[in-house]
Amino acid sequence: MNLLDIFKRRGSAPVARERLQLLLAYERRSRNQPDLVSVLREEIMAVIARHVQVDQDFLQVSMDHGETTSRLEIDIQIPNKVAMPMAAAF
Amino acid sequence: MGKVVVVTSGKGGVGKTTSTAALGAAVAKTGKRVALVDFDVGLRNLDLIMGAERRVVFDIVNVIQGTAKLSQALIRDKRLETLFLLPASQTRDKDALTEEGVADVIDKLRSVFDYVFCDSPAGIERGAQLAMRFADEAVIVTNPEVSSVRDSDRIIGLLDSRTMKAEQGESIAKHVLVTRYDAARAARGEMLSIDDVLEILSTPLLGIIPESQDVLRASNVGAPVTLSENTNPAARAYIDAARRLEGEDLPVILPFERRGLLDRLLGRRAA
Ligand SMILES: Nc1ncnc2c1ncn2[C@@H]1O[C@H](COP(=O)(O)OP(=O)(O)O)[C@@H](O)[C@H]1O
Ligand SMILES: [Mg+2]
Numbered sequence: 430m431n432l433l434d435i436f437k438r439r440g441s442a443p444v445a446r447e448r449l450q451l452l453l454a455y456e457r458r459s460r461n462q463p464d465l466v467s468v469l470r471e472e473i474m475a476v477i478a479r480h481v482q483v484d485q486d487f488l489q490v491s492m493d494h495g496e497t498t499s500r501l502e503i504d505i506q507i508p509n510k511v512a513m514p515m516a517a518a519f
Numbered sequence: 520m521g522k523v524v525v526v527t528s529g530k531g532g533v534g535k536t537t538s539t540a541a542l543g544a545a546v547a548k549t550g551k552r553v554a555l556v557d558f559d560v561g562l563r564n565l566d567l568i569m570g571a572e573r574r575v576v577f578d579i580v581n582v583i584q585g586t587a588k589l590s591q592a593l594i595r596d597k598r599l600e601t602l603f604l605l606p607a608s609q610t611r612d613k614d615a616l617t618e619e620g621v622a623d624v625i626d627k628l629r630s631v632f633d634y635v636f637c638d639s640p641a642g643i644e645r646g647a648q649l650a651m652r653f654a655d656e657a658v659i660v661t662n663p664e665v666s667s668v669r670d671s672d673r674i675i676g677l678l679d680s681r682t683m684k685a686e687q688g689e690s691i692a693k694h695v696l697v698t699r700y701d702a703a704r705a706a707r708g709e710m711l712s713i714d715d716v717l718e719i720l721s722t723p724l725l726g727i728i729p730e731s732q733d734v735l736r737a738s739n740v741g742a743p744v745t746l747s748e749n750t751n752p753a754a755r756a757y758i759d760a761a762r763r764l765e766g767e768d769l770p771v772i773l774p775f776e777r778r779g780l781l782d783r784l785l786g787r788r789a790a
Contacts (some may be wrong), residue, residue, distance in 0.1 A: 445739035452572045494573040
């Protein structure tokens with residue numbers, strides 16, 4: 430326990446408040462909706478699958494809920510060698 | 520093959536989630552690969568305590584239902600690269616977890632991680648039983664208080680009868696972790712003593728975690744206390760408990776009321 434701790438002590442409640450507000454705003458919104466992230470993920474995957482075959486292993490999905498917007502990152506590795514089914518028709 | 524440790528108690532609010540995060544981070548800090556699994560389906564909180572709540576995309580139910588791969592659902596801690604979290608879902612469907620599904624997830628985790636900590640929901644029903652089902656060891660979180668000790672006793676009964684190990688005729692290693700220990704109240708004789716608790720439960724002691732403001736502060740900022748405040752008494756007690764869990768033979772020291780000069784001047788009691 431030192432002087433620094435005393436100053437630090439005051440700091441944590443506002444952080445907690447902010448984290449909760451962010452999280453709850455997001456959770457309340459999604460409570461009455463289908464899970465937007467999984468809907469997006471599935472539809473995006475379906476679109477990609479129409480053109481190339483990707484294994485689930487090469488799909489990374491990450492999320493960051495922000496204050497006014499959320500960021501959904503989808504990182505898909507598409508093998509170079511695989512011919513696109515569309516292209517094969519020509 | 521990794522070790523599966525369930526953190527359980529029967530009673531709610533005794534410190535299971537706090538202890539899962541603190542013990543898991545303490546073990547991961549030694550370089551061991553650690554996965555924390557939140558079994559509190561419907562009321563997940565381990566993500567919040569770990570500061571990962573904004574990064575949850577998939578959860579254990581997605582993995583069991585096959586809509587996500589385990590590797591996609593595991594969230595890597597931003598501070599410790601050996602520490603991972605598998606979040607619970609927020610679904611209200613209590614039967615979202617199946618025994619086969621959980622078996623499969625635990626098997627996979629066990630093959631990749633050195634330690635798998637399962638944060639149990641409160642109660643003695645299905646959720647709590649699934650959390651302990653495949654455990655090799657159990658940390659029974661107990662507050663030195665009558666109802667908590669009674670509930671721990673019931674949980675010990677379940678650990679000895681409803682776990683896979685018990686059904687195969689082996690016994691699951693059990694440890695009592697006394698949390699929220701208030702040295703001042705103990706000194707005044709207002710709390711069950713550690714000896715009372717251990718005698719009643721006849722289970723060895725893993726550690727004594729003092730009641731501490733550091734724990735609250737750690738959850739406020741979303742960092743396990745063993746990472747954010749690692750010199751404070753509660754953090755040190757968790758770090759020692761983690762070392763005992765790994766088999767080290769460390770004496771348990773009873774927390775005492777620490778009043779430094781500065782604390783006295785400020786009329787404040789240390790944790
Ligand atoms: N050693 C401690 N000192 C002070 N507060 C604590 C301590 N351990 C846990 N708590 C608090 O007790 C409450 C319940 O803890 P939690 O870990 O969520 O319990 P559980 O998972 O068993 O329901 C939380 O508010 C937590 O911050
Ligand atoms: Mg909990």
